[in-house]
Amino acid sequence: MAAAHGVVGDADWSILASVNALYDSPLRLTALCLAAVMMIPAGWLSLRHMLELRPAGDSPRARAREAMWSIAPLIGLIALLIWAGVQ
Amino acid sequence: MSTGVISPTPTAARATSIAVEYLKLTKPRVISLLLVTTAAAMFTAAHGVPNGWLILWTMVGGFLAAGGANAINHYVDRDIDGHMKRTDARPVVAGSVTPRRALVFGLACGVASAALLATAANELAAVLAVMGLAVYVGIYTLWLKRSTVHNIVIGGAAGAFPPLVGWAAVTGHLGLYAWMMFAIVFYWTPPHFWALALLLQNDYAAAGVPMLPVVHGEDATRRQIFLWTLVMVGVTVLPCAAGLAGWTYFAGALILTAVFVALAFRLWRTPSRALAKATFHYSLLYLALVFVLMAIDAA
Numbered sequence: 001m002a003a004a005h006g007v008v009g010d011a012d013w014s015i016l017a018s019v020n021a022l023y024d025s026p027l028r029l030t031a032l033c034l035a036a037v038m039m040i041p042a043g044w045l046s047l048r049h050m051l052e053l054r055p056a057g058d059s060p061r062a063r064a065r066e067a068m069w070s071i072a073p074l075i076g077l078i079a080l081l082i083w084a085g086v087q
Numbered sequence: 088m089s090t091g092v093i094s095p096t097p098t099a100a101r102a103t104s105i106a107v108e109y110l111k112l113t114k115p116r117v118i119s120l121l122l123v124t125t126a127a128a129m130f131t132a133a134h135g136v137p138n139g140w141l142i143l144w145t146m147v148g149g150f151l152a153a154g155g156a157n158a159i160n161h162y163v164d165r166d167i168d169g170h171m172k173r174t175d176a177r178p179v180v181a182g183s184v185t186p187r188r189a190l191v192f193g194l195a196c197g198v199a200s201a202a203l204l205a206t207a208a209n210e211l212a213a214v215l216a217v218m219g220l221a222v223y224v225g226i227y228t229l230w231l232k233r234s235t236v237h238n239i240v241i242g243g244a245a246g247a248f249p250p251l252v253g254w255a256a257v258t259g260h261l262g263l264y265a266w267m268m269f270a271i272v273f274y275w276t277p278p279h280f281w282a283l284a285l286l287l288q289n290d291y292a293a294a295g296v297p298m299l300p301v302v303h304g305e306d307a308t309r310r311q312i313f314l315w316t317l318v319m320v321g322v323t324v325l326p327c328a329a330g331l332a333g334w335t336y337f338a339g340a341l342i343l344t345a346v347f348v349a350l351a352f353r354l355w356r357t358p359s360r361a362l363a364k365a366t367f368h369y370s371l372l373y374l375a376l377v378f379v380l381m382a383i384d385a386a
Contacts, residue, residue, distance in 0.1 A: 027334060031327035039321030046314040053303045069237035073274070077318065080270055083263060084329035 018086040032085055039081065043074045108183045109192060112161050113154025120371060121249040125149045127378035128253030128268055131385040137257050144207035145256040148200045149249055152216035155196030156223040156245070162190040163228050171290035208256035215255055219248030233295065236302045239284075243276030244269075250378070264331045267322075268381070274322045275374055277315040278351060281308050282367035286360060309355045312366065316351035320344040323377060336384035340377060347373050 022028050050070045054063055125145060129137045161168070161179045165186055168174035178184040184192075197220050205213035227242030235241075250268035255261055284291060284298040285308055291298040300308040323340050326332035350369055354362040 021330070025330060027327055027337060028330050031324045031337060035321035035324050035328050037321070038317045042314045042317035042321075046311060046318065049307070049310060049314070053307055066235060066237065069235060069241055073240060076270070076273075077322070080267070080322065080325055081328075084267075084325045087263065087329040087331075 021087070022085060032081075035084070036081060039077050043077050047071065047074055105183075108178045109158075111178050112158040112184060112189055112192060113150070113196070114157040115150075115154070117157065118150055118153045120375060121153050121246060122146055122149055123375045124268065124272060124378045125249040125253035127382040128250035128265065129257050130382035131264065131268075132254045132257040134385050141208060141256060144203060145212065145253060148204035148208065148212070148216060149252055151196045151200035151203065152220050152252075153223075153249070155193045155200060156220040158189050158193030158196060159220075159224045160193075160228050162186050162193065163224070164232075165189075167233075167294040167296065170294040171287070173287055173290055204252070204256065209259050211259060211261070212252050212256040215248055215252045219245055219252070222248065233297070236297050236299045238297070239280040240277050243273050243280070246276060247272035263329055264326060267326050267329065267331070268378070270322050270325070271319070271377065272374065274315065274319045275370065278312045278319060278347075279367065279370035279374075281312050281315075282354070282363050282370060284308065285363040286367065305358060309358065313348075313351045313355040316347055320348060326381065332381060332384050336380050339380040339384075343373050343376055343380075 022032065047070050051067060054066060058066070126142065129142060129145060161177055164174070165179045168177050169180045174180065179186055179189050197217060200220075201213045201217050203213075204216050223242070223245035227238065227245050231238040231242050247269040250272065251261060251265050254265035254268065281299055284300050285305060288298065288300040288305075292301045299311060323344055324337060327337045327340075347366075347369060350362065350366045354366050
């Protein structure tokens with residue numbers, strides 16, 4: 001019963017239970033792999049491209065701000081991917 | 088002698104004309120797609136057909152929130168709208184509605200939306216609708232639109248609130264599926280908007296709005312459209328990865344995204360206004376159909 005709740009003794013096994021659930025569903029596994037393959041390389045390439053495009057005359061502050069706007073959506077992507085995977 | 092046709096009195100005709108000008112302030116064509124996402128989120132959350140009155144009042148509340156945001160946008164952007172062909176006939180620029188009245192109308196719509204949603208749905212739906220308005224006006228229009236090429240990336244969050252409103256109206260809370268709907272609209276916005284910006288870049292340049300093609304050129308924009316389309320494909324299938332949507336949605340989403348990717352790839356490799364236009368128009372259809380698919384899959 002304890003395993004069903006994801007907790008045995010002091011250890012929290014809920015992440016392992018989530019991974020097992022993922023392997024038990026071909027749809028979930030296929031979709032997660034597809035999402036990771038599409039999102040991570042494309043997101044990385046987009047970020048690199050945007051950082052290359054920064055005008056040379058920008059102040060360090062402006063560069064930092066633009067970098068932040070470029071990176072923030074990628075952090076969101078990774079969070080979403082992990083959130084979906086551990087359901 | 089009567090002809091049997093009742094012609095409108097001058098007063099009635101004038102009232103109609105004023106009403107039409109105020110309706111234009113809300114940008115009803117833009118809102119229609121937002122309402123599709125709201126309705127689809129409601130059907131998905133309900134796993135079927137929600138209460139008819141709830142659908143109606145949530146749609147009206149959503150229309151008022153988005154319409155209010157658009158009216159305030161007309162007020163804020165009145166100095167640049169006159170420089171763009173696409174916007175130089177807007178009511179505030181044309182003088183058919185004064186700036187002050189547009190602002191008051193926008194704020195009144197926002198208040199009416201919050202009151203209606205809080206009464207007919209729940210407080211969470213009302214708060215989310217007002218947040219969508221605030222993000223559109225405060226973060227997109229006032230802060231980012233004129234200051235960064237990432238304006239529509241971050242500002243795109245405003246357009247992602249309607250499915251949250253729909254979901255909250257039915258369930259009273261926000262789950263993972265609702266946030267995934269938010270993410271689908273958020274990551275769909277850049278390829279959608281940049282395709283439009285390719286078509287209107289001269290307008291944006293004239294108005295001094297730093298859209299991506301204006302600042303970094305067409306090649307960079309077409310490349311970013313393709314990369315963001317790939318990202319959007321991944322986000323679109325995430326509900327399946329989380330076990331929230333089934334094979335029906337997955338299969339349909341794959342077909343829809345394949346067409347989007349093909350268009351974005353062709354646009355990247357072949358500079359063409361026609362392809363930019365096709366990508367923009369397909370993106371509208373894409374978002375509507377993806378949300379309809381979610382509702383069908385959940386039924």
